[in-house]
Each structure stands twice: as structure tokens, then as C-alpha cells.
Amino acid sequence: MKLAFTSLVAVATLAVSVPFAASANPILDGYKAEIKGTFTAAAGEKLYKTVGPNQLACASCHTDSPKNAGKHAKTNKAIDPLAPSVNPKRFTDAATVEKWFKRNCNDALGRACTTQEKGDFMTYVLSVK
């Protein structure tokens, strides 16, 4: 009985999770709805590597690839990989995503990012397999 129930739960979970995994990221969808345009991974990659006025880029802490574990440029704190392909917890909570865009755009670029830039950035990071 218990086994049957477990299998049922497993099948149900599979049925629910497969369509979710296949759909686009809801946070990215939100940005897309705001700009009514398109995002490109190429623009996102360029932004990722842009060195700003503080001599910092996203890559300074997150390394050359969002798939790698990074290290805080000042404090040495270990940073988990950004790419959801290796760290599925990334880009799952809108408030967290906004919190870090605000902080890191200010640090790396010396200004806030536009919605276009956030969408391009996410498109790039989500595309890294």
C-alpha cells in the first residue's frame, strides 16, 4: 500500500514537473512583458563581461563562466554558480533576483540596470548549459 502510494506520488510529481521544466523562466517572462521586445544571449554575455567604472565586471566575482563557483572580490566568500543548469536554485525568487540586480549593477556598472539589460543577462545565464 505504502509502495503504491509512493509510486503514485512519484508519477504525479513527474507529470507536474516535466511541463514546468520545459517552460521559460517566469521572472524572465515578467521582464519580457515589461519591455514588449526580445532579449538576446549575445547582449547578455557582453554585459556579463563589461568592466565598469569601479574596475569590476560580473565576471570579477562570478568568473568567466556562470557555470563556475565564484568568489567575492573583496571578502573571498564562496559564491555558488549562477547558471541554473548547474545550480537550479538560481532565478527562482523574484525578490532575490531584484535585490542582487540592484546591488551588483551598482557595483559593476555604477548604475542601475535597465529591464532590457536584466532580460539579456538572464537569457545568457539561462542559455549556458
Added chain:
Amino acid sequence: MYITRIVAASILIASSSAVWADGGGVTPLLPKMEKECSSCHIAYRPNFLPRAAWKQVMANLNKHYGTDASLSDADTAEISAWLDKTALDVGDVPPNLRITESFWFKRKHGTNHVKAEVWQRASIKSRSNCQACHVDAAKGDFNEHKIRIPG
């Protein structure tokens, strides 16, 4: 000023002996404070800065020692209120609002204890990296018997 320091130091010593006497229990941190601070560095103990200094730290999170560490208004308010309740009015606000420039920190980490060369090591990198040597710093354990200076 000097008397204030003596008093502050005595309180620090008295409070830390009390802590160790009861088996090493330390004041638990507000979970939100611990989570937010430790996303970039260990959550420093509330008694590392006087209450007035924490007020300044929390009022300037967008310019936090050269980094934007801003939080939502609600989270800022919650953490500020907890620090205001938990931190003490002892000692002076340190120069540059830095724990590492506090008189007690400099005395404990002077050249007779830690040679200048040690601070340059890549494994330590910064005086703010408590846990590089105080291995259980993140748990609030700064017992001197648990110091391991990395090579």
C-alpha cells in the same frame, strides 16, 4: 575617553567570561540578519560595534564599505530594530565605522600577536575575514584555543 575604554573593555571581558562559563552559548542572531549578512561575509556579532555604529551601518547599506548591500525597506527595518535592541552602548564608534579599527580589535591583533606578513596571505586577505583563523567565527565562537592560522 580612557575611562570609557576601560569600562567598555571590562564589560567585554566580563560578558565573554560569562559566555564561556556557561559552556559556550552565544546570543543567537536574528535569522534574517544572519542570512542577509552572511551572503557576503560572516554575520558579525552585534557586540562588535556599539549601538550608534550599527545605526550608521544600517542607514547606509547602499554604500557598505565600497559595495551596494541594500535590502528591502522591510528587511532593513527588521534588522535595524533587532540590532538596536541587541547591541550595547559601550565603547566608541570606531574610525571609518570599521570593527577592525576598534581599539579592542587592534589590541587583540597587534604585531606582538599577529605579524604583519600574516595579514598579506591570500588565505586571509582581509582583517574582516574572521573565519580565516577563528574557524568557528560564523557560530560566534572566538575562543582563542580555536584559532588556526592558515599558511
